[in-house]
Amino acid sequence: MKLASLKEGGRDGTLIVVSRDLTRGVRATGVAPTLQAALDDWQRVAPRLNALSERLNDAHPHPNPPLDGRGAEAFALDMAALAAPLPRAYEFVDGSAYLPHVERVRKARGAEVPESFYSDPLMYQATSAGFHGPRDAVLVASEDWGIDLEAEVVVVTDDVPMGVSATAAGAHIQLIGLVNDVSLRNLIPAELAKGFGFLQSKPRSALSPVLVTPDELGAAWHGEKLHLPMRTWINGQWFGATECGEDMQFSFAQLIAHAARTRPLVAGSIVGSGTIANHDTAKGASCLAEQRTVETLRDGKPSTPFLKFGDVLRIEITDAHGHSIFGAIEQRIERVGG
Missing domain, CATH: 3.90.850.10 (Fumarylacetoacetase-like, C-terminal domain)
Incomplete structure (x- = not known):
């Protein structure tokens, strides 16, 4: 899977899952709010993020059905809207x-x-x-x-x-x-x-x-x-x-x-x-x-x-x-x- 962070939601950004071809993303906040939060609980969170990634890559972009239980929808990926995947790191x-x-x-x-x-x-x-x-x-x-x-x-x-x-x-x-x-x-x-x-x-x-x-x-x-x-x-x-x-x-x-x-x-x-x-x-x-x-x-x-x-x-x-x-x-x- 491919993970990124949007420039929103505070200084640590908002975690998104990105399609394999880098054209679409989906907010992963129903799983973890930030990439650091996901890494802190990786063994539990990673399978859920991977499942979201599979649904994103399998879904046709038009129309965009909800990809998780909270109604998150895929959107066109704008590279300029991305923060660093880890906007700050412990080390x-x-x-x-x-x-x-x-x-x-x-x-x-x-x-x-x-x-x-x-x-x-x-x-x-x-x-x-x-x-x-x-x-x-x-x-x-x-x-x-x-x-x-x-x-x-x-x-x-x-x-x-x-x-x-x-x-x-x-x-x-x-x-x-x-x-x-x-x-x-x-x-x-x-x-x-x-x-x-x-x-x-x-x-x-x-x-x-x-x-x-x-x-x-x-x-x-x-x-x-x-x-x-x-x-x-x-x-x-x-x-x-x-x-x-x-x-x-x-x-x-x-x-x-x-x-x-x-x-x-x-x-x-x-x-x-x-x-x-x-x-x-x-x-x-x-x-x-x-x-x-x-x-x-x-x-x-x-x-x-x-x-x-x-x-x-x-x-x-x-x-x-x-x-x-x-x-x-x-x-x-x-x-x-x-």
């Missing part, structure tokens, strides 16, 4: 599972990759107090901060016990989606030099229009990895089609186990893959920092600029038939207060 931990990116960045500055990076995931505590909707603008005060997109896959968990093994962690993945994990690249060096991690350099991110259950992905989801290309465009120009299933050093089960080593994860926790990157640079990139690093290694200096006000980015994954799975994240870069 967002972001990994860096694609080591080709790490290797290239370090090579560009003449540094080696520590051996531990190949066995111990990189991860940081990301911003979770608010996520942008899939059509919301990226608001930034200055172009000088080095505005960058980062196209990633995310998973959403149910309650994960502390110390869970990687073998058991996969069973706690309940939903999968995309994120544009915005970075302000020119603020990062000074922050990391303090030795205390990201803060100002990592503003709010945007989630894909819908999150989907693993069964929606079929054979493309195995080994706790998504085996499809991450497609990105900037101002309508192709930027990359990096393969999510290739060169991913750590699976999502391994990332979850790493995050939960010393603490449990509560239902609704989001775990990110990090920017998708492949050894084969012909596939393009999923962030500008990656493309600029490739150019530096090839030409001695970067030639691709960071994002400017007015630029529009698009992030999407399609199935083998070209159908959008999660819907597209499409955002314009705008000056805050502008």
